[in-house]
Amino acid sequence: xxxxxxxxxxxxxxxxxxxxxxxxxxxxxxxxxxxxxxxxxxxxxxxxxxxxxxxxxxxxxxxxxxxxxxxxxxxxxxxxxxxxxxxxxxxxxxxxxxxxxxxxxxxxxxxxxxxxxxxxxxxxxxxxxxxxxxxxxxxxxxxxxxxxxxxxxxxxxxxxxxxxxxxxxxxxxxxxxxxxxxxxxxxxxxxxxxxxxxxxxxxxxxxxxxxxxxxxxxxxxxxxxxxxxxxxxxxxxxxxxxxxxxxxxxxxxx
Amino acid sequence: xxxxxxxxxxxxxxxxxxxxxxxxxxxxxxxxxxxxxxxxxxxxxxxxxxxxxxxxxxxxxxxxxxxxxxxxxxxxxxxxxxxxxxxxxxxxxxxxxxxxxxxxxxxxxxxxxxxxxxxxxxxxxxxxxxx
Numbered sequence: 001x002x003x004x005x006x007x008x009x010x011x012x013x014x015x016x017x018x019x020x021x022x023x024x025x026x027x028x029x030x031x032x033x034x035x036x037x038x039x040x041x042x043x044x045x046x047x048x049x050x051x052x053x054x055x056x057x058x059x060x061x062x063x064x065x066x067x068x069x070x071x072x073x074x075x076x077x078x079x080x081x082x083x084x085x086x087x088x089x090x091x092x093x094x095x096x097x098x099x100x101x102x103x104x105x106x107x108x109x110x111x112x113x114x115x116x117x118x119x120x121x122x123x124x125x126x127x128x129x130x131x132x133x134x135x136x137x138x139x140x141x142x143x144x145x146x147x148x149x150x151x152x153x154x155x156x157x158x159x160x161x162x163x164x165x166x167x168x169x170x171x172x173x174x175x176x177x178x179x180x181x182x183x184x185x186x187x188x189x190x191x192x193x194x195x196x197x198x199x200x201x202x203x204x205x206x207x208x209x210x211x212x213x214x215x216x217x218x219x220x221x222x223x224x225x226x227x228x229x230x231x232x233x234x235x236x237x238x239x240x241x242x243x244x245x246x247x248x249x250x251x252x253x254x
Numbered sequence: 255x256x257x258x259x260x261x262x263x264x265x266x267x268x269x270x271x272x273x274x275x276x277x278x279x280x281x282x283x284x285x286x287x288x289x290x291x292x293x294x295x296x297x298x299x300x301x302x303x304x305x306x307x308x309x310x311x312x313x314x315x316x317x318x319x320x321x322x323x324x325x326x327x328x329x330x331x332x333x334x335x336x337x338x339x340x341x342x343x344x345x346x347x348x349x350x351x352x353x354x355x356x357x358x359x360x361x362x363x364x365x366x367x368x369x370x371x372x373x374x375x376x377x378x379x380x381x382x383x384x385x
Contacts, residue, residue: 130294133302176294 002230004029007081009074011035011064011121012091014043016191017141020218021088022046024226026055030086033077035069035108037091041165064091064117065109070124078107083133084125086229089163094193096152107155107241114159115166122170122181129179136179137229140167141221144187144244160185171238180237182228187244189216208254211246220245255383261376267302268372269293279372286367303375309382316378317370318345322363334361335362348381349374 008025013034023046026032035036036043036059043059050057052134060076062069077084101112118140118203129136145153146160164183171181177200188205196206198205198215224243227233242248263281272289285291291299296319300311314320321341322328328338339358346354350373357369 123333127301173294176292177298 001029002220003086003226006030006084006085006229007077007083007162008086008088008229009034009077009084009125010088010090010119011117012037012141014039014046014059016193017186017218017221018088019235020222021051021090021225022057024222025054025086025088025229026050026057027158028226028230029055030229031056031081033060033073033081034060035060035064035073035091037061037063043236054177056223062198063113064089064121065112067116067120070117070120074121074124078128082104084128085133085135086137086139087121088127088139088225088229091117092143092193094153094156096156096196097192098152100153102136102155110155110159111162114156114164117166118163118166126174126179128175130177134178136174136177137233138167138170138174138179138181138209139228140181140183141225142167142183142185142240144185144242146185148248148250167240168238172203175237180228180233182233182236182238183240184221184224184228185240185242185244186221187216187242187247189218189221191218193204208252209247210244211253213253214240214245216243216245233245257376260383261372262380263306264303264375264379266371267299267306271298271302277364280338281371281373281376284368285370285372285374291370299375307379307383309379311382314345316375318342319366319370321345329363332363334363334366346374348378350377 002175008030010018010032013022014036020241022032022034047057047059060071060073072121073123074084079240091113093110095110122138140163142163145157149157167181167183174181206213221243224241228236261281268274268279268289269276272295274289274292279316283289296317300316304311322334322338328335328341343354349369351371
């Protein structure tokens with residue numbers, strides 16, 4: 001229970017990697033508020049599951065791409081629980097397509113959610129963490145696809161690359177106030193978001209591109225997020241931690 | 255609230271914000287050169303003063319540190335121009351005129367931080383609180 005009595009806020013928390021992060025932080029004793037956009041049933045089920053297990057969780061509906069959302073969400077968490085120790089910016093979307101045919105909407109949606117959503121939520125907690133608490137852990141979920149880019153993902157790669165740079169720059173500014181800012185860059189994780197790619201090339205990825213010979217599970221990411229949120233990571237800031245089973249080594253195996 | 259009451263509260267605020275010993279903070283201490291304040295510390299100090307004194311301090315009102323950014327009529331060759339000095343006096347009516355005169359004698363932009371003293375904060379609050 002290394003996060004006992006801490007307050008965590010996780011965006012994109014109802015499904016996939018976010019759900020595993022919510023479960024992990026709650027299991028370690030944190031009170032977890034998590035944001036979901038559309039998956040209300042899944043969100044309420046997760047909230048009920050954690051509560052039944054003796055934890056504390058609260059599902060909050062919001063779209064992180066909405067510039068007004070973060071202030072409202074963070075304001076609510078502060079009103080209820082008085083502080084925010086951990087922020088996990090996990091909400092992310094893909095709108096893949098070849099650039100020549102990419103509509104502005106596909107670009108904007110991805111940037112507004114993945115990058116601007118991270119900006120808004122960091123902005124909403126920064127004063128609280130840096131000045132009021134002098135403590136905070138910000139963890140941005142990036143992607144290995146920021147550096148090891150894929151065809152059809154100009155928008156996604158740009159958004160995640162920007163999140164990595166933002167993570168480093170923010171870490172510099174908040175360091176003197178005991179707020180660490182790190183990113184976790186997952187590789188291929190078995191979630192709904194990667195379903196399209198996995199159904200086409202899952203076998204090849206697993207057998208040829210991932211030295212650990214398996215796809216990642218949401219828990220593989222949640223474990224690292226929980227570590228970065230915990231006392232063991234006190235001296236780590238401004239880092240992008242790749243969690244990809246060795247995919248980014250770029251070796252073809254077998 | 256007397257001037258000394260204000261000073262004591264400001265001093266306590268700075269001791270906390272800048273992690274200093276009590277006797278290091280005097281009326282003439284300069285926040286940067288003497289007390290080691292960094293840029294984020296100025297935000298922190300403003301935040302704490304607002305809370306401590308129950309007031310709102312608009313951005314740039316107490317520490318108008320960025321009024322000269324990118325305006326060549328206000329700064330030339332690393333020095334603040336006559337126009338810039340007039341602007342500064344206008345922006346800081348609460349500052350000690352003697353301190354401003356001292357600064358105006360050699361108005362290097364790099365030295366502007368020397369204006370930001372404990373005494374300046376006390377004078378600002380005194381004016382703000384109508385004390």
